Amino acid sequence: MIKGSFGSKTDIGLVRKTNEDKALSTIDSDGNVLLCVCDGMGGANKGDHASKIAIDVVTSALCNKRPWKFNFQVKRWLGKLVKEINYAVYSESKFDENYRGMGTTLVLALFFRDLIYMINVGDSRGYILGEDRLIQATRDQTYVEYLAAKKQINEEKKSSSKDRHYLMNFIGLKKHANYELKILKNAGKTVLLCSDGLYNNASNKQIFSALNNDDRLDQKISTLIGIAKANGGTDNIAISIWEPRKE
Numbered sequence: 016m017i018k019g020s021f022g023s024k025t026d027i028g029l030v031r032k033t034n035e036d037k038a039l040s041t042i043d044s045d046g047n048v049l050l051c052v053c054d055g056m057g058g059a060n061k062g063d064h065a066s067k068i069a070i071d072v073v074t075s076a077l078c079n080k081r082p083w084k085f086n087f088q089v090k091r092w093l094g095k096l097v098k099e100i101n102y103a104v105y106s107e108s109k110f111d112e113n114y115r116g117m118g119t120t121l122v123l124a125l126f127f128r129d130l131i132y133m134i135n136v137g138d139s140r141g142y143i144l145g146e147d148r149l150i151q152a153t154r155d156q157t158y159v160e161y162l163a164a165k166k167q168i169n170e171e172k173k174s175s176s177k178d179r180h181y182l183m184n185f186i187g188l189k190k191h192a193n194y195e196l197k198i199l200k201n202a203g204k205t206v207l208l209c210s211d212g213l214y215n216n217a218s219n220k221q222i223f224s225a226l227n228n229d230d231r232l233d234q235k236i237s238t239l240i241g242i243a244k245a246n247g248g249t250d251n252i253a254i255s256i257w258e259p260r261k262e
Contacts, residue, residue, distance in 0.1 A: 017126055017201065021048055022232045023255035026240045028212055029248030035062030036210050036253035037070045043077050048126040050255040052139050054210040056185065057108075057117035065104050065119040065187060072100045073123070089127050093134055093196065097121070101192035108187050118187035121194075122153060122208050126257065131199040131206065136192065137185040139253070140214055144205035144226050149219040152197060156184040180211075206257040209239075212250035216243035232258050 023038035035055035042048050053069045055062025076096050083089050100121065108117045120137025133141045135153040143150045154160060158181040162168040168176065184193055205226055213222070217239065225238045236254050243252050 017046070017048060017259075019048075019257060019259040020232050021050065021255070021257045022236055023050070023052075023253075024233075024236050024240065025254070026212075026244070026248075026252045028251050029244055031251050033060065033063055034251045035066055036212065036251040037066040038208075038253040038255045039070050039073060040255045040257070041074070041077065043080070045082050047083075048257055049073070049077055050124045050206065050208050050257055052120075052122050052208040052210055052253045052255050053186075054120040054137065054139050054212070054251070054253060055117065056119065057114070061108075061114050061117035062119065064114055065108070065117040068103050068107065069100045069119050069121055069186060072096070072103050083127065086127070086130065089125065089130075089132055090196070090198075093123075093125065093132055097134060097136065097186075097192050097194045101186050102190075104187035105190055118185040120182075120210070121186050124206055124208055124255075124257065126201060129201050131201050133197045133199060135195045135197075137182055138180075139208065139210045141197075142207040142209070142222070143199070144207065144223065149207075149223040149226075152199065154195065156195070157182055203259045205259065208253075208255040210251065210253040212248075212252035213239060213243050213254060216246040216249060216252075226256075232256060 021040040023040040025036045025038050027034040037053045039051040053066035055066035108114050120139040122139040123134040125132040138155040141153040159176045159179045221242050
């Protein structure tokens with residue numbers, strides 16, 4: 016069992032009328048920690064419903080899984096999990112007119128032995144707290160990132176582009192889900208998952224400073240939400256954090 020603490024919280028922000036973000040931080044019976052953040056979309060109560068479905072599927076799957084012995088079992092379970100989440104959101108959006116057009120982002124981090132398995136669909140992000148800076152571990156699945164990869168736009172113009180919020184991928188978009196999986200060494204660093212309501216309203220420097228101190232974990236989460244709201248609170252905010260135990 017890895018040693019540390021974890022926590023999560025969402026906030027409606029200062030502009031939105033509803034909170035469509037969901038966050039989860041939990042541990043299974045074998046001591047494996049799982050973090051998850053979902054940013055729902057679709058308007059009205061659709062986004063809230065989509066993100067809730069995703070979190071419910073994750074929670075149920077983690078409770079009902081068999082113990083893992085090998086790394087390939089974790090990868091296979093995660094692949095199946097994303098398919099189940101996508102099917103649940105996609106099928107309901109197609110067959111229930113009340114939820115037509117809904118979807119959600121998904122960023123998930125699973126700690127198994129000495130590895131972190133990080134799944135990403137959309138533009139919610141996973142970060143690692145480095146020695147002197149915040150390191151983005153996931154890649155936004157947006158049109159701007161696509162242009163950047165094709166070298167059709169530079170880093171300076173990415174943040175101001177009118178297309179920076181246009182998603183190329185999200186849960187519920189298509190019948191079959193596409194996702195990115197990164198497998199990282201668990202080097203005893205703090206891991207942060209968040210929706211764009213945090214990183215669009217807080218600089219990397221502000222986030223790093225809020226995490227790199229001796230405050231309790233719940234205080235750090237509250238500080239991050241406070242920073243995002245002080246900087247405009249233009250969207251819902253979802254945060255999920257793992258923090259290793261200090262020796």
